[in-house]
Amino acid sequence: MNKYVKYGIIGVAVVGILMATVYFLKQNSTPVELYKTETAARKDIVNRVIVTGKVIPEDEINIKPQISGIIDKIILEEGVRVNAGDLIAVIKVVPNEQSLNQAAGRVNNARLALGNAKIEYDRNKALFDKGVISNQEFNNLKLTYDQAEQELKNAQADYQIIQKGSAGGSASANTNIRATVSGTILEIPVKEGDQVIQSNNFNDGTTIATIADMSKMIFEGEVDEAEVGKLAVGMPLEISLGALDQQKFEAKLKFIAPKGVEEEGAVQFKIEGDLALTDTTSYVRAGYSANASIVLDEKKDVLTIKEALLQFDKDTEKPYVEVEVSENNFERKDLELGVSDGIDVEVVSGIDEDAKIKVWNKLEKKTDE
Numbered sequence: 001m002n003k004y005v006k007y008g009i010i011g012v013a014v015v016g017i018l019m020a021t022v023y024f025l026k027q028n029s030t031p032v033e034l035y036k037t038e039t040a041a042r043k044d045i046v047n048r049v050i051v052t053g054k055v056i057p058e059d060e061i062n063i064k065p066q067i068s069g070i071i072d073k074i075i076l077e078e079g080v081r082v083n084a085g086d087l088i089a090v091i092k093v094v095p096n097e098q099s100l101n102q103a104a105g106r107v108n109n110a111r112l113a114l115g116n117a118k119i120e121y122d123r124n125k126a127l128f129d130k131g132v133i134s135n136q137e138f139n140n141l142k143l144t145y146d147q148a149e150q151e152l153k154n155a156q157a158d159y160q161i162i163q164k165g166s167a168g169g170s171a172s173a174n175t176n177i178r179a180t181v182s183g184t185i186l187e188i189p190v191k192e193g194d195q196v197i198q199s200n201n202f203n204d205g206t207t208i209a210t211i212a213d214m215s216k217m218i219f220e221g222e223v224d225e226a227e228v229g230k231l232a233v234g235m236p237l238e239i240s241l242g243a244l245d246q247q248k249f250e251a252k253l254k255f256i257a258p259k260g261v262e263e264e265g266a267v268q269f270k271i272e273g274d275l276a277l278t279d280t281t282s283y284v285r286a287g288y289s290a291n292a293s294i295v296l297d298e299k300k301d302v303l304t305i306k307e308a309l310l311q312f313d314k315d316t317e318k319p320y321v322e323v324e325v326s327e328n329n330f331e332r333k334d335l336e337l338g339v340s341d342g343i344d345v346e347v348v349s350g351i352d353e354d355a356k357i358k359v360w361n362k363l364e365k366k367t368d369e
Contacts (some may be wrong), residue, residue, distance in 0.1 A: 037324055037356035040305045045339045045346050047297040049230070053221025055241065055275060055288045057212030061181050064205035067174040068198045069093045071190055071208075078188050082179040088188075088209050089177040091196065093162075103159040110152040117148035183213040186286055217275040217284055219251050219292050222268040230296050231256055237273045238293040241284070249284075250276045251292065297339045304344040309357050310335075324356040 072092035076082065121141055128138040161174075187210040190196065199205030219239050223231065237251040251273035260267035273292065277284065310319045319337055322330035333355070338346030351357070 036359040045299045051221040051292040058216040060212045062207045063209045064199040083182045086179045091175045107155040110155040114148040117145040121145040183211040186210045219273040225267040228269045242289040302346045322358040
C-alpha cells in the first residue's frame with residue numbers, strides 16, 4: 001500500500017470522527033423533555049357514594065302455630081301468592097298424656113257434680129210446684145244446676161282441645177295453620193312429619209311459613225361513618241341489582257340508623273330506601289344483592305383536572321399544580337378546589353383552560369447500553 005492510499009484512509013477516518021462528534025454535540029444541545037403535561041377540561045362532576053346491601057321485603061310475617069304437634073300436611077308451596085285466611089298446613093295433635101288424663105278427670109268430676117245438682121233440682125222443683133219452698137230458694141237451686149251443666153260442657157271442650165286441637169270441629173281450629181296476611185310465601189322451613197312448638201309467652205314457637213308483600217320492597221345497606229354525615233332522609237337512590245344488571249331502580253332514602261355498629265374496626269350505619277316498583281318492573285326476589293348510588297353533590301360544565309396532577313404543600317397542605325411557562329420550565333400555581341368524584345376535581349380558581357400542567361411521572365432519559 002503506497003503512502004497516498006494510506007493518507008486517504010486516514011483522512012476519511014478523521015472526517016468520519018468529526019462528523020460523528022458534530023452529530024453528538026447537536027443531539028446533546030436539544031432539550032430533553034423530562035415531564036409530560038396535560039390541560040384542564042370542562043365537564044360534569046358528580047360526587048357520589050356507593051353503598052352495598054340487598055333488597056328485601058318491607059315486612060316479613062312469620063306464621064307460628066297456636067298448638068304443639070306434628071305437621072300432618074302442607075297444603076301450599078313456597079312462591080305461591082296467598083290471601084289472608086288461606087290454609088297453609090295442618091297439624092296433627094299429639095296430646096300430653098298427663099294433661100289428657102287431667103282433662104278426662106275434670107270431665108268425670110263435672111259429670112258427677114251435674115248428676116247431683118240434677119237430683120236436687122228435680123226434688124225441689126216438685127216442692128216448689130206444691131208451694132212448699134220459696135221462689136228465691138228454688139232459683140238458687142236452678143242456678144247451681146245450670147252452672148254444673150255449663151261446667152261439664154267446658155270440661156268436655158277442654159278435653160277435645162287437648163285431644164284433637166279443637167272443640168267441636170270449629171272452622172278456626174288451632175290445627176289449621178292459615179295465612180294471617182296477604183302476600184307471597186317466601187319460605188316454608190318445615191316439612192311433613194316435623195314436630196312444632198306452639199307460640200306462647202315463654203317460647204316464640206316454630207315458624208311454619210314466612211309471608212311478605214313482594215310489591216313493597218326496600219333497599220337495606222350499610223354506610224361507613226365517614227360518609228353517613230353527608231346523607232339526609234329523602235335523598236334519591238339509584239339501585240342496581242346483581243341479578244338484573246341491565247335494569248336500574250329508583251328509590252328514596254327513608255331511614256338512617258341513629259347508632260352505628262363496629263365491624264372489623266370500622267363503624268357502619270344501616271340505611272333503608274323504598275324501592276319504586278311498577279307493573280313493568282322485572283320480578284324482584286327477596287335477598288337480591290344490590291348497590292345503591294347516592295349523589296352527594298353535582299356540578300355541570302365546570303373546569304376540572306385529574307386529581308393525580310395535584311400536589312400539596314408540606315406545611316399548609318393546600319393544593320397546587322405546576323404550570324409550564326416555557327420549555328421544561330414550570331411555575332407553581334395555588335388552587336381553590338370544588339367538587340371531586342375521586343378521579344377528576346373541580347378547579348374554582350388558580351388556572352385557566354390553556355394551562356399546561358406538569359404530570360408527576362418523570363420520563364427517564366434513554367441511554368445506550
